[in-house]
Structures are given as structure tokens and as C-alpha cells.
Amino acid sequence: MKLAILSCGPKCYSTRRLREAAEARGHKVKVLNTIKFAIDLEQGEPDLYYRQKLLSNYDAVLPRIGASITYFGMAVVRQFEQMDVFCANSAAGIATSRDKLRSLQVLSRHHVGIPKTTFVRDKKDVLPAIKRVGGAPVIIKLLEGTQGIGVLLAESVKAAEGIIELLQSQKQNVLIQKFVAESKGKDIRAFVVGDQVVGAMRRVAQGQEFRSNVHRGGLTEQVELNEEYCRTAIRAAQIMGLRIAGVDLLEGKDGPQVVEVNSSPGLEGIEQCTQLDIAGAVIDYIAAQVDFPEIDIRQRLTVSRGYGVAEIHIPTGSTYLGKSISESGLREKDINVLTLYRGTTVIPNPRSERILEPGDRLLCFGKLELMRDLVPRNTRRKRRPAVQDLPESEIHADHSEPAIINPHQEDDEKSHA
Numbered sequence: 001m002k003l004a005i006l007s008c009g010p011k012c013y014s015t016r017r018l019r020e021a022a023e024a025r026g027h028k029v030k031v032l033n034t035i036k037f038a039i040d041l042e043q044g045e046p047d048l049y050y051r052q053k054l055l056s057n058y059d060a061v062l063p064r065i066g067a068s069i070t071y072f073g074m075a076v077v078r079q080f081e082q083m084d085v086f087c088a089n090s091a092a093g094i095a096t097s098r099d100k101l102r103s104l105q106v107l108s109r110h111h112v113g114i115p116k117t118t119f120v121r122d123k124k125d126v127l128p129a130i131k132r133v134g135g136a137p138v139i140i141k142l143l144e145g146t147q148g149i150g151v152l153l154a155e156s157v158k159a160a161e162g163i164i165e166l167l168q169s170q171k172q173n174v175l176i177q178k179f180v181a182e183s184k185g186k187d188i189r190a191f192v193v194g195d196q197v198v199g200a201m202r203r204v205a206q207g208q209e210f211r212s213n214v215h216r217g218g219l220t221e222q223v224e225l226n227e228e229y230c231r232t233a234i235r236a237a238q239i240m241g242l243r244i245a246g247v248d249l250l251e252g253k254d255g256p257q258v259v260e261v262n263s264s265p266g267l268e269g270i271e272q273c274t275q276l277d278i279a280g281a282v283i284d285y286i287a288a289q290v291d292f293p294e295i296d297i298r299q300r301l302t303v304s305r306g307y308g309v310a311e312i313h314i315p316t317g318s319t320y321l322g323k324s325i326s327e328s329g330l331r332e333k334d335i336n337v338l339t340l341y342r343g344t345t346v347i348p349n350p351r352s353e354r355i356l357e358p359g360d361r362l363l364c365f366g367k368l369e370l371m372r373d374l375v376p377r378n379t380r381r382k383r384r385p386a387v388q389d390l391p392e393s394e395i396h397a398d399h400s401e402p403a404i405i406n407p408h409q410e411d412d413e414k415s416h417a
């Protein structure tokens, strides 16, 4: 295959190792500096220029996008996606994982263990929020930080309030998170490639430090992850939309707690600690998957008018209970069951003879109109509310004054504050 590694640091350990591993396996590989691309948009023909020249064809792209160029880097990856080039990590996955709040929001609904976390804006909400996550000592985190910078431990509620007030006054968004004390300055880094943990290590903070990042002086030790830790790490990466990820987990008393998923995990620490060829595993995985570029299912499946994806719940007492998928008559209603979620089990492409049980959730593709009665009431929204006429009085009122657009008006497309 012909592989492009997107990186701003061609000489750094990770990039160097990935390039060597690809070359050693007989692949063509180029390290392309992410910021030297130009993204050209034209109807039907998304294109990329690299150093002012039209980019040649690549089979696969391995994005290594640093935090400082997230926006541009993601745009480049998205462009490769539009050009149907296999990208080891999706632009959406990189975006989600880079924002700690966004990541935890997505992970929490999938029942992945995470430390209790809250996000507030109003000063009055700070104190109750700290209490809700268990009081002091409490962790305060910037939404986008790496290498331990932007993660603080406040020993008292007073200190926490002060830190939060200061950060918010500097227009920083902060998370308030339960301090997982039992993990005592340690964490686990699981290196996920596809649906496997290819290497893992424990990082141990030194001295009084509670952050175990290697950049904060943390030392690494080998660790054999049990099934639960492996499963959690892999699920976290998959939910995030990342095929290659470094998942940071705390060893909580109730099991693994994901604190962060990294889309460009470093190779140096993990290779030295495990003595495993992690770079090789990454390249082998890409070579095996290169024929399956990421497809934005929602985007593709909803282009047919009236069709879409919906989740159908099978509650206790449902008429579907005890029936098989084929007996349910869903297929006759032009509804295809893509995946069945049963508790924490995920059954892709369930067989038509599989019997439905209470609590099952079916991810379906079909005619939205026919699925309307099957989706649970609380998530059901009118898809196309009719545009109503204005009352007569409004139309005839004197609107001679020019309309003033209020710059402070809330507009969810524009307000980033």
C-alpha cells in the first residue's frame, strides 16, 4: 500500500518508528507535514494540494494530529475521507476525543466506566457541583489539555472554587471531576489498535505528584490487563470512532474508569516499556483494513428521502416480545435491523430467527414514517412541524423601525462562548 503519515514532527520517535515499520513491510510511505496542505473544494471533486502540487494517490492515511493544529489537521483528514481514502482515525473521532467533556458525554451513554464529572457555567452552580462529585479533594480539568497540563487537584472546596473562578474569568471551560483517590497517582495506558489492546503499561507518578503522565515525570511499568480493562479500552476507542488510540484508565475500586482517549498516542513510552513492536502492529492493521475506508453511515443512509436510522426499544409488555425478528414483521414494513443491543452485549446483523427480549434495543434503517410508532415516546419528536401562519395582528403592526440584530442573542451556530 501507499501510506501517508500526517505529522508535523517527521523526526520524532513515533513518526520515525511508524515510517520504519511501514518500509520494513515493503509499503511505500511518505511523511507529509499536515500544515503544508491546501484543501480545494469544488462540486463533486474534493481535492488536496501538498506544497502547491496536486497530491498523488494514497491508499491510506495515518493522522498524527497535534493539539496545536487540531482544526486544520481535522479539515485535512476530513478531505481525505471525502476522497474515499482510508483514514486510520476519523476526523470526527479526533474531534470528539480531543475535547474531554465531549468524550465523556459520548462514553457515559455507552456504559463505559468514567469518573463522575460535571460541567457548569454559573457561579452559583459550582459549589453544589463539587459536592455532587464527592467534595474535596476534587479534580479540575481544562477541556483541552495534554501531558497533564491543565489537570489540577484542589485540596479543599474553597481552593476549588477559587481555581474555577480564576479559570472561568480567563474564559477557560473547566470540568469538575471526582478525584479517584484509590488510583493514587497511577494510571493505565492501553494502546488500542482496531479491536485489540496491543500493549499496555502502568504509569506511576513520582513524589507528591498525582498526575502520572510521563511528561510529569511518571515512571512506567509493565502490566497485564485483565479482560475487563481490555474490553473497556477497546469500547472507549470504538465509541470515539478511533481505530488507533491511547486510552487512559484509572484503576477505580469499581473497575476501570476512562479519563481520556488520545487519537495520536505516543509510541516511545509504550514500546520501551513493553518491548513490543507497536508501530508494526499499527501498520499491519492499516494494511489489513485499507479496503474499508470509514463511511459516515448517517450521512450516506439519510440521503434517500424519507429514510433514516432510528433506535427501536422493546419494552416489557411489547407485542414484539417472544417473537423472532422475522415474525415481528419489521422487514415487511421496510425496516432493517442493523444491530441489536441487549444489556451490554452488541449483536451486529442479528439473525432473523433471534427472539426479542424485554429491554432490547434495535438499531434500524428504514422508512421513518413507519418507524415513528416504534420509537419510544420520549425521544419521539415531530420531524416536520408545519410552518404556522403569523397571527393577523403581527402582520399589520407597524414595523417601521429597522430591525436590530442583537449581538448577544443566543444562536447555537455562532455562540462558542
Ligand SMILES: Nc1ncnc2c1ncn2[C@@H]1O[C@H](COP(=O)(O)OP(=O)(O)O)[C@@H](O)[C@H]1O
Pocket: 115, 139, 145, 146, 147, 148, 149, 150, 151, 177, 178, 179, 180, 181, 183, 185, 186, 187, 210, 211, 212, 213, 248, 250, 259, 260
Ligand atoms: N479523576 C481523577 N482522579 C485521579 N487522578 C486523575 C484523575 N484525572 C486525571 N488524573 C491523573 O492526571 C493525569 C492526567 O489526566 P488526563 O485527564 O489524562 O489529562 P492529560 O490529557 O493532560 O493527560 C492522569 O494520567 C491521572 O494520573
Ligand SMILES: [Mg+2]
Pocket: 147, 148, 213, 248, 260
Ligand atoms: Mg492523559
